[in-house]
Amino acid sequence: MSKAVYCEKCSKEIKFRGDLVTATLFFVIVAYHEDCYVKDLKGFRGLFLDNQPLNGFLGNFLFVAAVLVSIGFAFGSMKWVSIIALLPVLYRIYSYFRFERKLEK
Numbered sequence: 779m780s781k782a783v784y785c786e787k788c789s790k791e792i793k794f795r796g797d798l799v800t801a802t803l804f805f806v807i808v809a810y811h812e813d814c815y816v817k818d819l820k821g822f823r824g825l826f827l828d829n830q831p832l833n834g835f836l837g838n839f840l841f842v843a844a845v846l847v848s849i850g851f852a853f854g855s856m857k858w859v860s861i862i863a864l865l866p867v868l869y870r871i872y873s874y875f876r877f878e879r880k881l882e883k
């Protein structure tokens with residue numbers, strides 16, 4: 779497994795976690811430099827790029843909220859809600875292990 783994380787836009791290595799933005803593009807998780815993410819959001823790809831980074835403050839907040847929702851519904855009669863709520867949780871975990879874990883803070 780390669781240790782380096784490369785930017786989706788400029789293909790250069792992303793070296794620090796503070797410079798990393800992960801987001802979904804067509805349901806695929808991609809990594810960006812912070813600046814490159816902003817540029818891509820404004821460009822053509824912005825149409826398909828989630829404008830909510832997975833690893834930002836709101837991403838973490840949504841992660842916690844999704845975990846609570848999925849636990850809450852798992853014991854009720856509407857278990858399908860917990861499955862849907864788990865999707866962003868899985869995205870967030872994947873983003874962490876695929877990209878964030880490899881970078882220094």
Ligand SMILES: [Zn+2]
Nearest residue numbers: 785788811814
């Ligand atoms: Zn870049």
